[in-house]
Amino acid sequence: MNGNTLSGEIIQENDIKETEMKPKKDRKKITASDIYEIIAKIIFMMCASVAVLGVVVITVYIFAMGFPAILEIGIVDFVAGQKWLPSANIFGILPMIIGSVYVTIGAVIIGVPVGILTSVYMSEYAHKTVLKILNPAVELLAGIPSVVYGFFGLVVIVPIINDTLGGKGAGSSLLAAAIILGIMILPTIITTTKTALAAVPKKYKEGAYALGATKVHTIFTVIIPAAKSGVFSGIVLGIGRAIGETMAVILVAGNSVIIPEAITDPVRTMTANIAIEMGYSMGLHQEALFGTGVILFIFIMCLNVVLHFIQKREG
Amino acid sequence: MLKWLVIILVCIGLLKPITSVLNNSLSVETLNKISKYKDMLLKVLIGISAIFTCGILIWIIGYIIINGIGLVNIEFLTTAPFKDEGGVLPMIVSTLWIVLLALIISTPIGIGAAIYLNEYAKPGKIVNVIRFAIESLAGIPSIIYGLFGLIFFVTILKLSYSILAGAITVSIMVLPVIIRTTEESLKTVPKSYREGSLALGASKIRTVVKIVLPSAIPGILSGVILSIGRIVGETAAIYMTAGMVPNMPQTIMNSGRTLSVHLYLLAKEGISFEKAYATATVLIVIVAFINFCANKTAKFLNRNTVVK
Numbered sequence: 077m078n079g080n081t082l083s084g085e086i087i088q089e090n091d092i093k094e095t096e097m098k099p100k101k102d103r104k105k106i107t108a109s110d111i112y113e114i115i116a117k118i119i120f121m122m123c124a125s126v127a128v129l130g131v132v133v134i135t136v137y138i139f140a141m142g143f144p145a146i147l148e149i150g151i152v153d154f155v156a157g158q159k160w161l162p163s164a165n166i167f168g169i170l171p172m173i174i175g176s177v178y179v180t181i182g183a184v185i186i187g188v189p190v191g192i193l194t195s196v197y198m199s200e201y202a203h204k205t206v207l208k209i210l211n212p213a214v215e216l217l218a219g220i221p222s223v224v225y226g227f228f229g230l231v232v233i234v235p236i237i238n239d240t241l242g243g244k245g246a247g248s249s250l251l252a253a254a255i256i257l258g259i260m261i262l263p264t265i266i267t268t269t270k271t272a273l274a275a276v277p278k279k280y281k282e283g284a285y286a287l288g289a290t291k292v293h294t295i296f297t298v299i300i301p302a303a304k305s306g307v308f309s310g311i312v313l314g315i316g317r318a319i320g321e322t323m324a325v326i327l328v329a330g331n332s333v334i335i336p337e338a339i340t341d342p343v344r345t346m347t348a349n350i351a352i353e354m355g356y357s358m359g360l361h362q363e364a365l366f367g368t369g370v371i372l373f374i375f376i377m378c379l380n381v382v383l384h385f386i387q388k389r390e391g
Numbered sequence: 392m393l394k395w396l397v398i399i400l401v402c403i404g405l406l407k408p409i410t411s412v413l414n415n416s417l418s419v420e421t422l423n424k425i426s427k428y429k430d431m432l433l434k435v436l437i438g439i440s441a442i443f444t445c446g447i448l449i450w451i452i453g454y455i456i457i458n459g460i461g462l463v464n465i466e467f468l469t470t471a472p473f474k475d476e477g478g479v480l481p482m483i484v485s486t487l488w489i490v491l492l493a494l495i496i497s498t499p500i501g502i503g504a505a506i507y508l509n510e511y512a513k514p515g516k517i518v519n520v521i522r523f524a525i526e527s528l529a530g531i532p533s534i535i536y537g538l539f540g541l542i543f544f545v546t547i548l549k550l551s552y553s554i555l556a557g558a559i560t561v562s563i564m565v566l567p568v569i570i571r572t573t574e575e576s577l578k579t580v581p582k583s584y585r586e587g588s589l590a591l592g593a594s595k596i597r598t599v600v601k602i603v604l605p606s607a608i609p610g611i612l613s614g615v616i617l618s619i620g621r622i623v624g625e626t627a628a629i630y631m632t633a634g635m636v637p638n639m640p641q642t643i644m645n646s647g648r649t650l651s652v653h654l655y656l657l658a659k660e661g662i663s664f665e666k667a668y669a670t671a672t673v674l675i676v677i678v679a680f681i682n683f684c685a686n687k688t689a690k691f692l693n694r695n696t697v698v699k
Contacts, residue, residue: 109594116596117511123503124512127570128524130563134531134539141542181396193440199438210445212686217448219678221624223651224671227658228451260445266444294431311528320532322627323655347534352626354541369538373531380530384523 089119115203135373142370154367160333162353167364169371171335175250175343176319176372178336179329182254182299183261183318188311190258191265196295198266199273218263225328229256234328243340248330256324261314272306273299305386312383319375322347346372400560452675459672462665465500468673472637472653475663479670481639485647488640489633490622492558493565499617501569502604509577510599529567536564537631545632550655557633561625565618572617576610577603609691616685620678626651650674 146154149167157168198210233255238247276299284294300307322345329340331352344352346368354365414422470478504521512518540560550556580603588598604611626649634646635656648656650670657667 109597113594113596116599117507120503120507120511123500124507124521126500127504127528128521130566131524131527131531133543134535134563137539137542138535139399190440190443193437194444197437197441201443210441212682213445214450215682215686216452216679217444218601219620219624219682221626221651221654221674221678223624223626223655223658224455224674225451227654227671228455229665230658231664232450232454258450267442290430291424292397292433293426296433316530316532322532322534323630323651327655327658329670334419347532347627350538351630354538354631366538366542369535373535374670376530376532376535377527379526383530384526 080273086344138366138369138373141363142366142368145360146344146367146370148360149364149367153365154386155371158229160349162357162361162364165360167347167360167367169349169364169368171333172344172346172349172368173371174335175329176345176347176375178250178384179253179257179325179343179345180284180315180318182250182339183257184311184315186254186258187261187265187314187318191262191310191314192300192307194262194268195266195269196300197271199270200291200299216265217259218267222260222321222324223327225256225260226324229253229324237340239338244330244332244342245339248328248342249340250336250343253325253343253345254339255329257318257321260321260324261317264314264317265310268310269303269307275306276302276376305389309383309386312379312386316376316383319345319379320347320372322323322351326351409589424668425433431435452679455668455671455675459668459670463672467669471639472666475666479650479653479666479673481637482648482653482670483673485633485640486623488508488643488647489558489561489629489649490619492555492643494541494618495624496559497562497569497618499567501566501614501672502573502611504566504570505573505577506599506604509574509594510603525567525570528563529571531564533564533625534631536560537628540628540632550644551631552634552636552645553644554633554640555643557629557647557649558643560628560632561622564625564628565621568618568621569611569614571609572614573611574615576607579610580606609688613685613688616681616688620681620685623649623677623681624651624675625649626655630655650677 144165149157154167154169156170157166158170159166159168160171167190197213198207202210212297229252233252234247235247236247237243237249237252241249241251243249280292280298280302284298289297325345326348328342329348331344331348332342333349335345336343349368350365350372353361357365414424417425459565467478469480471481472478504525508518508521512521537560540556544550544556544559545552548556576692584602584606585598587673588602589595593601629649630652633649633652635648635652636646637653638645640647651674654667654670654674657663657670
């Protein structure tokens with residue numbers, strides 16, 4: 077009995093305390109600082125959702141503008157059509173798709189080996205003082221505007237190709253675009269590969285050395301395979317940059333709507349098609365350009381998804 | 392064209408079986424010799440690649456600056472263009488306007504988003520979606536931004552070809568850069584700072600604004616500087632939204648031509664290669680200066696974190 081009354085009293089005391097506490101807490105909730113807290117959180121969240129909103133709105137508008145035109149022209153006629161004659165209402169972008177793909181493949185063939193080997197040099201061989209020059213050099217390479225690359229290609233690379241290989245476009249060619257894009261994707265590939273190589277545990281290297289492997293052997297059979305996913309994501313980022321590049325390509329590629337048969341043939345990419353004709357296009361022609369944007373967008377989205385999965389597997 | 396591609400791919404495919412057959416059939420000594428030569432060859436290739444990367448940078452910058460520096464003078468920087476004569480003053484002003492407006496829009500949003508991701512959000516679906524969106528934004532090519540800006544800001548919102556439309560378009564474009572760099576620098580702020588502030592009774596928002604953000608400022612700044620570089624170098628998106636009127640913009644509703652768009656038009660239309668060299672030189676000098684500044688602020692950040 078005694079115990080019960082005692083505990084009852086304690087419970088009562090607790091109740092009183094709680095009832096005393098509650099109004100205080102409630103009053104505290106109304107204080108300015110709590111409201112600020114909530115408002116701040118909402119504002120920050122809205123900021124973050126701007127990115128999501130941006131992607132959604134961009135996707136919706138590009139598709140809304142381009143897709144009706146693709147349906148009107150016919151998906152097969154649009155994607156597989158070999159003739160692009162806006163004046164005759166014939167819109168086939170196969171030459172542009174092939175142009176974009178070829179140019180990108182060329183850029184990868186030139187840029188990827190050089191980029192990976194350079195990052196190997198920077199992370200495994202280079203002395204600290206050399207790195208002090210190389211690191212800013214790569215950053216500067218990344219910072220140079222694409223139109224400056226294009227201009228350089230126009231005044232240097234194009235004449236060289238014209239003098240040595242000739243070709244239908246007087247130097248403005250698939251090769252020139254591939255070279256310029258190959259240079260442009262170098263910094264992307266170098267920085268991502270370098271980060272990936274630096275993340276490989278030192279143990280791997282030491283283990284390989286302990287087994288008697290030479291430095292070069294260690295790099296190519298142990299370190300690079302261990303950094304595989306980073307290297308791949310660098311390559312995918314590079315591909316994305318190459319396929320989406322516009323101004324540099326316009327300046328050096330010649331922009332004829334033909335399916336290229338040689339590397340010295342002029343070529344028009346999807347991006348170039350949009351930028352060149354958007355200024356004076358009307359009606360279905362303009363919508364067809366948006367349709368070109370849709371196809372380009374699908375390419376980029378596929379790359380993004382691939383990249384997402386590579387990075388997911390990595391971490 | 393296709394034929395050659397197939398041949399190259401087949402050659403690459405055959406490389407492995409051939410080497411494995413060789414490995415099995417040759418004696419150890421010859422194999423050792425071969426691997427020695429292979430080592431040498433790869434080493435040389437690594438060296439050549441590094442030299443190539445540096446060389447190409449020096450070639451591009453050297454070629455353009457040597458051809459252009461003689462043409463850049465006070466007159467070039469302070470007069471308006473007239474056909475193939477004159478300078479680039481209106482372009483510099485337009486570029487400055489677009490950079491300024493875009494930063495005013497994207498810096499607060501970018502910093503806010505980074506704070507949300509790093510300080511408030513708990514890992515989960517929402518954060519994954521936001522991160523995927525940021526990745527996607529970074530991957531969308533500038534011409535798509537241009538198309539979107541053209542249809543949304545220029546046409547639907549009736550901003551017409553204007554500096555404002557261009558600035559809003561590029562502000563979305565640089566958002567991922569600012570979010571990423573801000574987040575990186577927020578991550579380098581030690582946890583003990585936040586705990587100390589909270590233990591002293593500061594609210595969360597106060598901790599973020601008074602303690603975390605000030606410690607992360609150098610990183611945020613280097614992100615902002617990088618975005619300036621990207622906006623200055625951007626052509627496709629601005630060309631399609633801000634237009635290319637080569638006049639001094641009176642208000643932000645006027646069309647304006649930025650330096651890179653100017654260079655593109657000079658080169659594409661073949662108006663004047665001399666002026667193009669000079670414009671390219673100005674662009675390269677600006678970008679080099681911006682990179683230098685970004686490096687300095689990043690170094691400042693590193694020094695701070697090392698001391699802590």
